[in-house]
Each structure stands twice: as C-alpha cells, then as structure tokens.
Amino acid sequence: SQQGEEDPQALSIQEGENATMNCSYKTSINNLQWYRQNSGRGLVHLILIRSNEREKHSGRLRVTLDTSKKSSSLLITASRAADTASYFCATVPYYGNNRLAFGKGNQVVVIP
Amino acid sequence: NAGVTQTPKFRVLKTGQSMTLLCAQDMNHEYMYWYRQDPGMGLRLIHYSVGEGTTAKGEVPDGYNVSRLKKQNFLLGLESAAPSQTSVYFCASRDGTAAPPQHFGDGTRLSIL
Numbered sequence: 046s047q048q049g050e051e052d053p054q055a056l057s058i059q060e061g062e063n064a065t066m067n068c069s070y071k072t073s074i075n076n077l078q079w080y081r082q083n084s085g086r087g088l089v090h091l092i093l094i095r096s097n098e099r100e101k102h103s104g105r106l107r108v109t110l111d112t113s114k115k116s117s118s119l120l121i122t123a124s125r126a127a128d129t130a131s132y133f134c135a136t137v138p139y140y141g142n143n144r145l146a147f148g149k150g151n152q153v154v155v156i157p
Numbered sequence: 158n159a160g161v162t163q164t165p166k167f168r169v170l171k172t173g174q175s176m177t178l179l180c181a182q183d184m185n186h187e188y189m190y191w192y193r194q195d196p197g198m199g200l201r202l203i204h205y206s207v208g209e210g211t212t213a214k215g216e217v218p219d220g221y222n223v224s225r226l227k228k229q230n231f232l233l234g235l236e237s238a239a240p241s242q243t244s245v246y247f248c249a250s251r252d253g254t255a256a257p258p259q260h261f262g263d264g265t266r267l268s269i270l
Contacts, residue, residue: 078258080261085263085264086263086264087161087247087249087261087262087263087264088200088247088249088259088261089261090258090259090260093257093258133199133200135199144202144205144215145200145202145259147192147199147200147201148199149197149198149199150199
C-alpha cells in the first residue's frame with residue numbers, strides 16, 4: 046500500500062527560489078527517506094531522517110519530521126535548474142519488514 | 158563501480174509472451190528488490206530477496222516470478238505478459254544493516270501490446 050503522500054504534486058519555481066514539498070504517512074515509522082528521480086533514470090537517495098530526529102540538513106536540503114502529525118517536509122534552498130526532477134518520500138515501518146513504502150512523488154521544475 | 162545494472166533497458170512484448178528482466182549489483186548487497194512504477198504513482202514492490210536463494214512477495218506479486226540463484230543477480234520473470242504489466246520496472250539493492258538507503262538501477266521500460 047502507498048504509505049507516503051506528497052503535497053503538492055507539481056511545483057514550478059524560478060532558479061534561486063526555495064522549493065518545499067510535504068509528505069504525510071499513516072503508520073508509525075522507523076525512518077523516512079527522500080529520493081530524487083531525474084527523467085528517465087532511477088531513484089537516487091537524498092537523505093534519511095530517523096523517527097527520533099526532528100530536523101536534518103544535507104547541503105541545500107533540509108528535512109523535517111513531525112511524528113505527532115505523521116508528516117515530513119523537504120526544503121531545497123536556492124534551487125538550480127539541475128534540481129528539476131521528481132521527489133519521492135518513502136517510509137520504513139517501525140514494526141516489521143524494513144520495506145520501503147513510497148509516496149506518489151512531487152514533480153519540481155526549476156526555470157532558469 | 159557500476160552499482161545496479163538492469164537489462165534490457167527497453168522491450169516490447171506481445172500479450173502472452175514471456176521474458177526475464179535481469180538485475181545485477183556489484184556492491185555485495187544482501188537485499189534486492191523489484192518495483193514497478195506507473196504514471197502518477199510511486200513505486201510498488203513486486204518481489205524482494207533478503208539473501209542468495211531467498212525470495213518473498215511484495216505488494217503486487219501476481220503475474221511475476223523471481224529467482225536469486227547468485228547473490229549479485231535478481232531475475233524478474235513474466236510468464237505470460239499482459240497489457241496491465243506495461244510499466245517501468247526498477248531494481249534496487251541495499252546492504253544488511255538496519256534500514257539503509259536503497260540503490261536503484263535506471264529501469265526497464267516494458268510495453269505489452
């Protein structure tokens with residue numbers, strides 16, 4: 046079943062602006078991961094945040110996690126044309142099998 | 158370092174034909190996965206393997222079979238292809254530590270006519 050659900054589905058921004066995507070999930074999680082997919086390519090792991098963490102940074106990426114609201118956000122600061130891609134959140138359940146459950150993805154277009 | 162390699166990259170089949178998709182990883186990973194991705198949807202897990210010689214069903218296993226005879230290879234088979242199996246198929250692998258990220262291949266685009 047689809048666990049994560051991103052919002053908004055599509056985002057178009059100017060280069061240099063910030064892009065924010067949200068993800069909600071339904072069950073208790075061990076961790077939440079964000080992936081990027083460029084057109085015609087496989088998914089690339091961006092960042093992992095564990096259930097006991099609230100915020101994590103990696104370069105221009107900032108991820109927050111609110112387990113009380115079962116939601117996460119991905120912020121890309123100072124966006125570049127190369128950030129144009131689809132972004133997926135995926136959750137690993139707290140109990141069970143360590144299998145990833147993916148959301149439907151956000152398509153982000155950065156206009157030069 | 159090739160990572161995860163999928164072959165073929167594209168394939169067109171007729172309904173009822175069979176074929177095998179190959180996934181190979183050179184990272185000595187224990188876990189391997191097959192997903193399908195359909196328009197407007199995230200990835201859905203078809204089958205997975207937690208080690209050589211093991212396989213297990215995922216979320217959407219019907220119509221597919223898999224084998225993991227060698228640690229580095231994970232094969233996905235379609236015995237009798239149906240138009241509903243038109244999709245992009247992704248293979249992924251990860252090591253055996255607790256919930257690490259998965260490494261993905263670039264996909265196989267499969268059309269069933």
